[in-house]
Amino acid sequence: MEQNNKNKAKAIGVISGGLDSTLAATLIKSQGVEVYLLNFIMPWQKQASNSVEKLAAKLEAELITHQLDNVYIDLIKNPKYGYGSAFNPCIDCHIFMFKIARKYLNELKADFVFTGEVLAQRPMSQMRDKLTLIEEECDLQGRLLRPLSALLLEPTIPENDGLIDRSKLMNISGRSRKEQINLAKKLGITDYPQPAGGCLLTDRVFGERTKDLLSYKHNGYKEMISLQWGRHFRINENFKAILGRNEPENSLLIENADPNDHIMIMDDNKGPTLVLKGDFPEEETFRICGGLVKHYSKSKTLDSARVQYFKASSPKEIFCFNTPSLDEELIERMKV
Numbered sequence: 001m002e003q004n005n006k007n008k009a010k011a012i013g014v015i016s017g018g019l020d021s022t023l024a025a026t027l028i029k030s031q032g033v034e035v036y037l038l039n040f041i042m043p044w045q046k047q048a049s050n051s052v053e054k055l056a057a058k059l060e061a062e063l064i065t066h067q068l069d070n071v072y073i074d075l076i077k078n079p080k081y082g083y084g085s086a087f088n089p090c091i092d093c094h095i096f097m098f099k100i101a102r103k104y105l106n107e108l109k110a111d112f113v114f115t116g117e118v119l120a121q122r123p124m125s126q127m128r129d130k131l132t133l134i135e136e137e138c139d140l141q142g143r144l145l146r147p148l149s150a151l152l153l154e155p156t157i158p159e160n161d162g163l164i165d166r167s168k169l170m171n172i173s174g175r176s177r178k179e180q181i182n183l184a185k186k187l188g189i190t191d192y193p194q195p196a197g198g199c200l201l202t203d204r205v206f207g208e209r210t211k212d213l214l215s216y217k218h219n220g221y222k223e224m225i226s227l228q229w230g231r232h233f234r235i236n237e238n239f240k241a242i243l244g245r246n247e248p249e250n251s252l253l254i255e256n257a258d259p260n261d262h263i264m265i266m267d268d269n270k271g272p273t274l275v276l277k278g279d280f281p282e283e284e285t286f287r288i289c290g291g292l293v294k295h296y297s298k299s300k301t302l303d304s305a306r307v308q309y310f311k312a313s314s315p316k317e318i319f320c321f322n323t324p325s326l327d328e329e330l331i332e333r334m335k336v
């Protein structure tokens with residue numbers, strides 16, 4: 001029998017929109033719990049993904065989004081529990097997110113927090129001892145429910161208090177997705193994204209680019225968005241250049257340029273778009289950028305080629321110059 005609204009349990013689900021968090025939220029909702037979905041927008045994202053919005057609509061749950069900004073950037077730079085195989089500070093990241101979930105728990109007078117975590121699915125943050133550590137660090141002892149692995153873990157307060165029927169929770173562990181796919185079929189869930197295996201920080205190249213960005217002066221978390229696209233070159237401590245590899249990347253780089261960035265292209269527009277990041281570049285910096293644009297264009301083998309550039313905030317003030325080729329060794333050395 002469904003509980004009446006007055007006694008209805010309330011829960012905050014920390015979700016990514018992937019299959020695991022979709023299953024966890026569906027299981028909790030199916031027990032008559034009033035569910036709030038909390039989604040973290042990573043520094044390189046601008047909004048919640050479609051899958052998150054669709055899930056909230058399907059479960060008729062209020063969606064709370066939280067943009068991870070410069071505070072999160074500081075965490076990436078110096079995580080107490082270190083990094084995983086790339087530049088992913090997963091333990092600190094979970095603690096950070098669940099502390100925010102804890103605040104919502106208090107504000108909304110909810111009974112517990114739940115996640116789509118699966119015991120032993122990820123070596124860094126989902127082994128038994130790490131799940132306990134994370135729970136303690138964010139002061140959610142007994143109030144952090146992992147519905148997909150609950151039967152393999154100690155019963156939580158909402159289970160002990162009868163707010164949640166433990167017998168309807170799962171005993172999934174490990175990296176295989178087979179049981180989740182079967183459960184999805186059983187729950188009638190067909191529309192879910194393929195497993196991504198962690199966020200972009202678990203990607204080696206993205207991680208290197210993040211490390212480089214955070215080692216030098218930058219314009220804050222919004223600059224991370226451009227780390228996803230193009231070829232990256234560290235010119236010196238004050239400047240870096242990004243070149244699109246195709247038309248969509250060229251457009252995205254321009255769209256997300258800072259007003260102080262400079263944009264450079266071949267004079268005949270047959271080549272990549274370069275975005276130069278950094279304030280007040282000198283002639284030598286423009287010369288290097290010109291050489292980069294030429295190197296990745298059809299004019300690569302010519303002795304020199306004409307390029308044009310402008311400041312992102314003043315696209316009508318265009319400057320041109322002839323650029324010679326750039327030493328290939330220098331190009332290699334600058335690659336990030």
Ligand code: SF4
Pocket residue numbers: 088089090091093094125197198199200201202
């Ligand atoms: S994969 Fe990314 S989002 Fe997920 S816990 Fe690790 S650092 Fe955080």
